[in-house]
Amino acid sequence: MLVLRRWIQIIASVLSNAYWLFPFTRGMYQGNLKAVCVPGLNCYSCPAATGACPLGALQNFMAGVRPSLRAGHQHLGLYVVGMLGLIGSLVGRMPCAWVCPFGFLQELIHKIPSRKFEIPTPLTYMKYVFLGLFIFILPLLVVDGFGYGTTWFCKFVCPAGTLEAGIPMILLKPELRDLIGLLFYNKLTILAVFFAWMVLSRRPFCRVVCPLGAIYSLFNKYSVFRMTHDPDKCTHCQTCYFDCPMGVKFYEDPNHYDCIRCLKCLQESCRFGAISYEFAGVPTPKPVKKGARSISHTG
Amino acid sequence: MAVKKRKIPFLLMILFVTLLVLGINLGEVSSVLEKATKLCLSCIGIG
Numbered sequence: 001m002l003v004l005r006r007w008i009q010i011i012a013s014v015l016s017n018a019y020w021l022f023p024f025t026r027g028m029y030q031g032n033l034k035a036v037c038v039p040g041l042n043c044y045s046c047p048a049a050t051g052a053c054p055l056g057a058l059q060n061f062m063a064g065v066r067p068s069l070r071a072g073h074q075h076l077g078l079y080v081v082g083m084l085g086l087i088g089s090l091v092g093r094m095p096c097a098w099v100c101p102f103g104f105l106q107e108l109i110h111k112i113p114s115r116k117f118e119i120p121t122p123l124t125y126m127k128y129v130f131l132g133l134f135i136f137i138l139p140l141l142v143v144d145g146f147g148y149g150t151t152w153f154c155k156f157v158c159p160a161g162t163l164e165a166g167i168p169m170i171l172l173k174p175e176l177r178d179l180i181g182l183l184f185y186n187k188l189t190i191l192a193v194f195f196a197w198m199v200l201s202r203r204p205f206c207r208v209v210c211p212l213g214a215i216y217s218l219f220n221k222y223s224v225f226r227m228t229h230d231p232d233k234c235t236h237c238q239t240c241y242f243d244c245p246m247g248v249k250f251y252e253d254p255n256h257y258d259c260i261r262c263l264k265c266l267q268e269s270c271r272f273g274a275i276s277y278e279f280a281g282v283p284t285p286k287p288v289k290k291g292a293r294s295i296s297h298t299g
Numbered sequence: 300m301a302v303k304k305r306k307i308p309f310l311l312m313i314l315f316v317t318l319l320v321l322g323i324n325l326g327e328v329s330s331v332l333e334k335a336t337k338l339c340l341s342c343i344g345i346g
Contacts, residue, residue: 028338035332044335045343052335056342060334061327068330079327082319089311154342166343179346187344224308281304 001267005098009107012099015050016040017164022047026172037080039087040100041212043158045165047172054080055135055212056154056161062139063149070147084212088219092226092255096206096213097245097262102160103206107245109198117200118247124207124258130157131211153211155183159191160205202247207258217257227261227277229254234274240265250275 016038019029028047038051045056061068061077068075087095096103134153143149154161166187170176197204206213229251240250243265246258250265251274266275277284322328340346 028336030336032332034335035328037331043343045338049335052331057331057334061330064330073330074325075327075330076325077322077327078318078325079322079331082315082317082322085315086312086319089308089315151339151342154339155344161343166345169338169343170345176340176345179340181346183341183346184344219311222307222311224312280308 001263005262005264008098009101009104012040013101013104016042016099016101017046017048018050019048022168022172037083038099039095041102041158041160041210042100043154043161043164045161045169047165047168049164054084055158056151059135059139059151059153062136063143063151065140065149066143066147084215085219088216088223090224092220092223092261093213093216093257093259094225094261095216096210097260100206100212102210103203103260106198106203106205109195110202110245112199114199116202119201119204119207126208127210127214127217130209131214135211156186157190157209159187159194162187162191202245206260207246213260220255220257220259224280225261225277226279227254227259227266227275228283230274230276233272235272237272239271240269240275243269 022028028045029050031050033050034044034052036051037054037057039054041055042049042051042053043056044051044053058077058080061075061080065076130153134157138152139149141149142152162184166184170180194205201207227250231251234251236251238249238251241248244250245262245264246260248256248259250256250259253259254275261277263277266277269275
């Protein structure tokens with residue numbers, strides 16, 4: 001299952017960034033595919049990006065609500081909210097584990113050997129603050145003289161945008177180097193901090209900051225796909241917790257807001273058959289146990 | 300095989316499909332395309 005997930009992560013990352021002509025055109029992809037939002041965090045200003053970032057699109061709708069209404073268009077972002085809500089109500093936070101390129105990157109960087117640290121639980125609620133403040137409230141309320149807001153999360157926070165768009169665009173277009181200022185250095189610092197944190201902790205951006213993960217997480221308890229826990233079989237050995245890429249204690253809450261449904265606990269961690277999942281109320285077949293490992297504390 | 304019926308996920312799906320279709324009918328798809336195909340310098344921390 002881990003191998004399958006890795007392949008799906010690779011394929012999703014490549015498909016989200018499949019415009020490989022950018023070194024020759026020195027520009028970004030501008031085709032019609034960009035009308036569709038990708039399910040993971042992937043900056044649409046990345047020169048190779050083939051789809052739109054749902055967070056960028058949502059902020060743009062919030063930032064442009066007033067001028068849009070004045071012009072007689074009711075562009076409120078229903079298209080993006082509907083798409084994210086549909087995915088969330090189907091599978092909850094599963095896209096974070098299977099198709100998000102930035103989540104994949106964090107898992108790879110966390111493999112760098114070092115002493116590992118757990119993220120304090122209160123910090124994991126910060127992503128809801130980022131979601132409310134940077135995606136909705138600030139773009140909606142802080143506007144210029146013409147009524148336009150700005151994309152606060154992209155502009156001031158998003159390390160994925162710096163990595164996928166800011167740095168490549170500066171390399172592709174030398175004329176942009178004159179425009180680099182404090183804002184860019186600030187974003188580079190945020191990226192560097194997160195790179196270091198990714199080595200030390202499991203998926204820190206997903207758990208502490210990501211507003212997209214925060215949206216999907218709201219559906220974990222109400223989605224068609226759900227994880228299930230058998231307390232009679234569970235021995236609380238905590239192997240699932242130590243193996244979990246998000247540091248979730250499955251035995252405390254099988255549909256925890258940070259569970260990304262990677263199924264690692266089901267396929268590799270639990271030796272006692274205490275973990276399963278259901279889809280539309282239909283229980284899954286018994287998992288293959290040959291890959292289950294003995295108790296390890298590797299993180 | 301026991302099937303536990305839960306209505307909430309399906310009601311949510313109906314709600315969000317409705318929002319999605321409404322957004323498409325309001326012309327939001329072209330709005331997303333327009334923004335996504337233009338390089339926004341301030342959005343990526345330049346300028």
